[in-house]
Amino acid sequence: MEVHAEATRRSRANGIVLGLALALATAAPAVLASTADGVTPSRETVCEVLEGRKKGLCNAYCEAMDCDSANPRASDRACEQVFDNWQSAVEADGNGEPEIPPCADVDLDGYDNAVDNCPTVYNPDQADSDQNGIGDACEIN
Numbered sequence: 001m002e003v004h005a006e007a008t009r010r011s012r013a014n015g016i017v018l019g020l021a022l023a024l025a026t027a028a029p030a031v032l033a034s035t036a037d038g039v040t041p042s043r044e045t046v047c048e049v050l051e052g053r054k055k056g057l058c059n060a061y062c063e064a065m066d067c068d069s070a071n072p073r074a075s076d077r078a079c080e081q082v083f084d085n086w087q088s089a090v091e092a093d094g095n096g097e098p099e100i101p102p103c104a105d106v107d108l109d110g111y112d113n114a115v116d117n118c119p120t121v122y123n124p125d126q127a128d129s130d131q132n133g134i135g136d137a138c139e140i141n
Helices: 002-032 052-064 076-093
Strands: none
Touching: 052 076
């Protein structure tokens, strides 16, 4: 009888542990996907074209801390520090790369500079009537 009771207790304990493990495994992706921009750092690719220090700073600013978001996962001061370090790295290279991380949206139209067809002019429709890759808002008529 005592052996049966012990086996039952072990079975219940294993069931609880298995249930908790399953719950955690199911919930983990949802927690990870809850970054400010809704994309986990491992799925973001805006920084992949960079190398060395700039790649690390870009990953910190754009992906891990989501400083380009309306709701960053870091303090304003932390984002400012990474941004300042980004500018220092660009100045040190002197090879003409942008002075802002590629995920930043300077004109606040909802498109990061890396994909915005007119990154310095607010153009949320991204109109490009001649389909040359330069937004109508940036083309001189």
